[in-house]
Amino acid sequence: xxxxxxxxxxxxxxxxxxxxxxxxxxxxxxxxxxxxxxxxxxxxxxxxxxxxxxxxxxxxxxxxxxxxxxxxxxxxxxxxxxxxxxxxxxxxxxxxxxxxxxxxxxxxxxxxxxxxxxxxxxxxxxxxxxxxxxxxxxxxxxxxxxxxxxxxxxxxxxxxxxxxxxxxxxxxxxxxxxxxxxxxxxxxxxxxxxxxxxxxxxxxxxxxxxxxxxxxxxxxxxxxxxxxxxxxxxxxxxxxxxxxxxxxxxxxxxxxxxxxxxxxxxxxxxxxxxxxxxxxxxxxxxxxxxxxxxxxxxxxxxxxxxxxxxxxxxxxxxxxxxxxxxxxxxxxxxxxxxxxxxxxxxxxxxxxxxxxxxxxxxxxxxxxxxxxxxxxxxxxxxxxxxxxxxxxxxxxxxxxxxxxxxxxxxxxxxxxxxxxxxxxxxxxxxxxxxxxxxxxxxxxxxxxxxxxxxxxxxxxxxxxxxxxxxxxxxxxxxxxxxxxxxxxxxxxxxxxxxxxxxxxxxxxxxxxxxxxxxxxxxxxxxxxxxxxxxxxxxxxxxxxxxxxxxxxxxxxxxxxxxxxxxxxxxxxxxxxxxxxxxxxxxxxxxxxxxxxxxxxxxxxxxxxxxxxxxxxxxxxxxxxxxxxxxxxxxxxxxxxxxxxxxxxxxxxxxxxxxxxxxxxxxxxxxxxxxxxxxxxxxxxxxxxxxxxxxxxxxxxxxxxxxxxxxxxxx
Numbered sequence: 001x002x003x004x005x006x007x008x009x010x011x012x013x014x015x016x017x018x019x020x021x022x023x024x025x026x027x028x029x030x031x032x033x034x035x036x037x038x039x040x041x042x043x044x045x046x047x048x049x050x051x052x053x054x055x056x057x058x059x060x061x062x063x064x065x066x067x068x069x070x071x072x073x074x075x076x077x078x079x080x081x082x083x084x085x086x087x088x089x090x091x092x093x094x095x096x097x098x099x100x101x102x103x104x105x106x107x108x109x110x111x112x113x114x115x116x117x118x119x120x121x122x123x124x125x126x127x128x129x130x131x132x133x134x135x136x137x138x139x140x141x142x143x144x145x146x147x148x149x150x151x152x153x154x155x156x157x158x159x160x161x162x163x164x165x166x167x168x169x170x171x172x173x174x175x176x177x178x179x180x181x182x183x184x185x186x187x188x189x190x191x192x193x194x195x196x197x198x199x200x201x202x203x204x205x206x207x208x209x210x211x212x213x214x215x216x217x218x219x220x221x222x223x224x225x226x227x228x229x230x231x232x233x234x235x236x237x238x239x240x241x242x243x244x245x246x247x248x249x250x251x252x253x254x255x256x257x258x259x260x261x262x263x264x265x266x267x268x269x270x271x272x273x274x275x276x277x278x279x280x281x282x283x284x285x286x287x288x289x290x291x292x293x294x295x296x297x298x299x300x301x302x303x304x305x306x307x308x309x310x311x312x313x314x315x316x317x318x319x320x321x322x323x324x325x326x327x328x329x330x331x332x333x334x335x336x337x338x339x340x341x342x343x344x345x346x347x348x349x350x351x352x353x354x355x356x357x358x359x360x361x362x363x364x365x366x367x368x369x370x371x372x373x374x375x376x377x378x379x380x381x382x383x384x385x386x387x388x389x390x391x392x393x394x395x396x397x398x399x400x401x402x403x404x405x406x407x408x409x410x411x412x413x414x415x416x417x418x419x420x421x422x423x424x425x426x427x428x429x430x431x432x433x434x435x436x437x438x439x440x441x442x443x444x445x446x447x448x449x450x451x452x453x454x455x456x457x458x459x460x461x462x463x464x465x466x467x468x469x470x471x472x473x474x475x476x477x478x479x480x481x482x483x484x485x486x487x488x489x490x491x492x493x494x495x496x497x498x499x500x501x502x503x504x505x506x507x508x509x510x511x512x513x514x515x516x517x518x519x520x521x522x523x524x525x526x527x528x529x530x531x532x533x534x535x536x537x538x539x540x541x542x543x544x545x546x547x548x549x550x551x552x553x554x555x556x557x558x559x560x561x562x563x564x565x566x567x568x569x570x571x572x573x574x575x576x577x578x579x580x581x582x583x584x585x586x587x588x589x590x591x592x593x594x595x596x597x598x599x600x601x602x603x604x605x606x607x608x609x610x611x612x613x614x615x616x617x618x619x620x621x622x623x624x625x626x627x628x629x630x631x632x633x634x635x636x637x638x639x640x641x642x643x644x645x646x647x648x649x650x651x652x653x654x655x656x657x658x659x660x661x662x663x664x665x666x667x668x669x670x671x672x673x674x675x676x677x678x679x680x681x682x683x684x685x686x687x688x689x690x691x692x693x694x695x696x697x698x699x700x701x702x703x704x705x706x707x708x709x710x711x712x713x714x
Contacts, residue, residue, distance in 0.1 A: 018091060018100040019064030026056060027245050039322055041245060042098060048245070048322035049097055055090055058082050062091075064102055136227040136240075144217045151214035163266055170272040174291075177276060196282070200289030204267055204297065209239040211263035215256045216241045250317045257313040261298050268294035306369040319358060328363030331356070340430045341413065342421030444693035449602065452648045453593035453611060453687040454640045455679055457584030458672065461556055463488060463564070465574040467547040469496055478564045482555040482583065489568070489580075491551040500544040507537040559585040560681060589675040591623060593687040594633065594641055594649060597665040603628065603689055609671065613685035623671040633666050635659040640684050641666075 025041040038056040040049045051059070057080060061071040068091060072082050094100050174181060213223045225240035244256045267290055274287035301307060305315040308325065316324045337346035413420075472492040476482060514530045517523055564581040574580065591611050595603055605625055612620045636642040637660045641649045651660040694702075 016102055017064055017067055018062045018095065018102045020059045020062045020094075021099055021101060024099060027247075037320070039245065040099060047097075047326070049094075049099065050320070050322050051090075054080065054082065058087060058090065059094060059099070062100065135229070136225045138226055139224055140213060140226050140239075141223050144213055144223055148214060148217050151218070155214075163269065166269050166273075167265065170269040173276045174272055196285050197289055197293075200286055200293050204264060204290060204293050205237045207263045207267050208260040208297075208302070209237045211259040212239045212241050212256060215259040216244060219244075219247055219252050219256070221247070221256075244313075250320070253317045254314050257310045257317070260310050261303050264294040264298050264302070267291075268298075306366050307373075321355060321358065324359075324362060325366060328359040328366060331359035332363040332367075335360070335426075336409075336430070337412075337416075339423060340426040341416075342423045342426070343416050343419045344421075345416075345419060441697045442695045444695050444698075446693050447691040447699075449599055449689045449691070451593050451595050451599075451687045451689070452641060452684060453591050454684045455613065455673065455675070455681055456590055456592050457559065457562070457586070457588065457681055458590040459557065459559070459585035459588040460562075461583045462579045463553060463561075463581035463583055465491070465576060465578045465580060466550040466553060467491060467496070468574070468576045469493070469547070469551065471568065471570055471572045471574075472551075473570060474564075474568055476561050476564075478561055478581075480561045481586065482559060482561065484555060484557050486555045488553045488555055488561075488583075493548055493551050496544055496548050496551075500541065500548065503537060503541045503544055507534065507541055510534045510537055555583055557583075557585055558587065559583050562681060584681055586678065586681060587675050589673045589681070590626070591671045591673045591685075591687070593669050593671075594666040595628075595669055597632065597667065600628070600667050602691060603669065607689070610688040610690070611671070611673075611685055612688065613679055613683055615677070615679055615683070619677060619679070621673070623673060626670050626672055629668040631667075632662075633668055634661055636662060640682060 021042075023043060025043060027039045027041060028036055036053050038051050038053055040051060040056070041047075042049070058071060058075060061074055062068075066074065068087050069084070072084060072087055075082050091100065209226065213226070216223050221241070221243045223239065223241060223243070227238060229238040241256055244253045247253050247256075271287040271291035271294070275284055275291055278284045278287065302309045303311040305311040312325070316322060321327065334346050337343045469491040471489065473490045474488075475490070476486075476488050482488065510530060510533055514527065514534060517527050517530065560583070562582045562584045565579075568580045593611075603625065605628055607625050608622060609625060610620055610622055612618060636649065636651050639660075642651050642660050649666060650663045652663060653659065654661040
């Protein structure tokens with residue numbers, strides 16, 4: 001935006017004959033009480049400006065033949081009084097906004113500069129479409145007209161009442177089954193359910209966009225366009241309802257903006273009931289995805305007023321401030337130029353202290369949110385999708401949102417160097433804010449990382465069948481505590497006793513045959529074979545006797561029976577050495593934790609950590625890392641970490657063996673633990689690793705440095 005000197009602003013308009021642009025579209029809006037305001041739509045710049053009905057009447061009087069004074073006199077003849085200073089200020093603001101022709105801002109030089117600015121803005125928007133791209137596909141207006149009766153059949157006071165009663169109950173059911181909800185949410189992006197996920201997204205977005213469209217049609221508006229939008233590289237539907245500006249009632253405009261969110265809330269409510277009352281299966285999975293996507297979409301995207309979606313337009317209508325985001329950024333720019341550097345030609349578009357406060361707060365929040373949003377996009381693409389694309393997007397985002405604004409601001413300050421009259425108060429406030437930001441970025445903050453862990457036994461022994469004999473008695477159950485030497489299971493000896501008698505009889509017979517051969521001297525050539533047979537028989541007898549002496553399995557140490565085979569019952573037969581259970585020590589224990597690959601470099605062997613287990617009111621212990629696995633865990637089957645068992649790490653089946661492979665790489669670390677408090681084995685807890693205090697800036701630089709080094713090595 002180009003400006004003139006203050007002298008030109010006050011004198012030139014009164015001598016000129018400005019003309020209100022005939023292509024400006026005016027929309028009448030209801031305010032509090034019986035008041036009305038006019039929103040002027042610039043179809044070329046796609047901007048909106050709010051004026052009072054008296055100001056609009058004055059602007060319409062500017063037909064290109066009357067000066068400001070003559071226009072004021074004409075309004076006076078019609079019974080309308082308009083102050084000269086107010087008129088000059090209004091003309092100046094309208095001229096700068098491009099609403100008037102034939103003003104000092106309408107010169108060829110100014111128009112040429114404006115054209116260059118528009119071209120730069122267009123090129124900037126073209127690059128920005130890498131993040132936000134809209135592709136129109138069809139004109140649904142006729143279809144909506146023909147099917148509007150179905151919408152009225154589904155959406156009415158009765159269904160609204162049912163929805164209002166069902167929503168609190170759905171929230172209660174979701175909270176009541178929160179552990180199950182949390183467990184399934186960890187499996188949210190599992191590739192095995194990708195088709196279900198996309199189907200749920202399509203259903204939610206269809207309901208969302210058609211709710212916008214049908215609500216707009218209910219108020220008599222035209223819906224000329226529907227298509228596909230790629231928002232942050234994620235495809236979804238969109239519906240063009242910009243004609244809502246034609247509605248005078250803010251309630252109707254808010255209703256159109258809120259229709260999509262309400263539709264998603266209705267979908268989520270119905271999905272909660274289906275998910276809660278159905279067994280695991282396709283229907284249950286689809287219901288969960290519908291519920292999760294609706295909530296995530298409404299909270300973080302559509303309902304977020306810091307993004308130009310439904311929540312933003314609802315906020316605009318509630319605050320009665322058109323172009324909220326643009327005006328907020330302009331307000332912050334004005335404060336910097338006028339209040340800090342003393343540039344008087346910088347314009348202030350805040351109409352009241354209320355507007356000023358709203359614009360400043362919203363502008364700051366929107367700027368901070370943009371930084372986190374685009375940083376998150378780049379990081380997600382880089383680490384989760386494609387590194388080369390993520391790197392390119394990072395460069396584009398850095399150039400668009402950091403380099404370009406800074407360069408543009410510096411260039412503007414240089415051009416206005418002669419107008420600068422720094423204001424002491426503004427400079428002090430600005431320096432205080434900059435110092436506060438730098439302090440927050442460079443101040444060392446305490447740093448800690450939290451990882452899931454569980455208590456495991458460091459001493460384990462398999463329960464095996466000592467000899468091949470039927471089970472006679474099992475004296476323990478799974479999870480029972482046992483003492484050293486305690487009898488766990490006993491085998492039946494009757495079969496072995498029968499075998500022993502048979503082998504002893506066979507041995508006596510062989511001994512007699514050898515005796516006869518030695519006494520008679522007959523068949524001496526068979527004597528060596530008989531002696532060999534006797535030795536074998538004696539070995540068999542000794543073996544059976546040994547087996548009879550090992551018909552019991554006793555606990556070698558104090559511990560707990562962590563596993564018993566379900567078939568281990570009286571009369572069951574197993575082969576010798578068959579594993580039928582497991583005994584784990586309850587005192588000689590270790591804590592096992594899983595650390596994601598990104599944090600492995602921050603943890604070292606021998607480092608002191610803190611572990612916490614939810615026993616009684618919670619117990620904490622300080623331990624030292626004994627070892628860190630050099631390889632990531634590829635299978636979490638049977639582990640309490642697995643999301644299939646309610647754990648915190650999302651897994652998916654892989655390979656022919658259907659291993660429960662984590663979606664991300666995790667490394668196991670182990671710590672010795674003396675279980676003096678009798679904490680049950682298998683209980684899950686938290687491992688807290690504290691790092692040296694680091695500043696936000698130091699962490700960012702270190703993260704970038706580590707990423708750069710890793711990529712250079714690869």
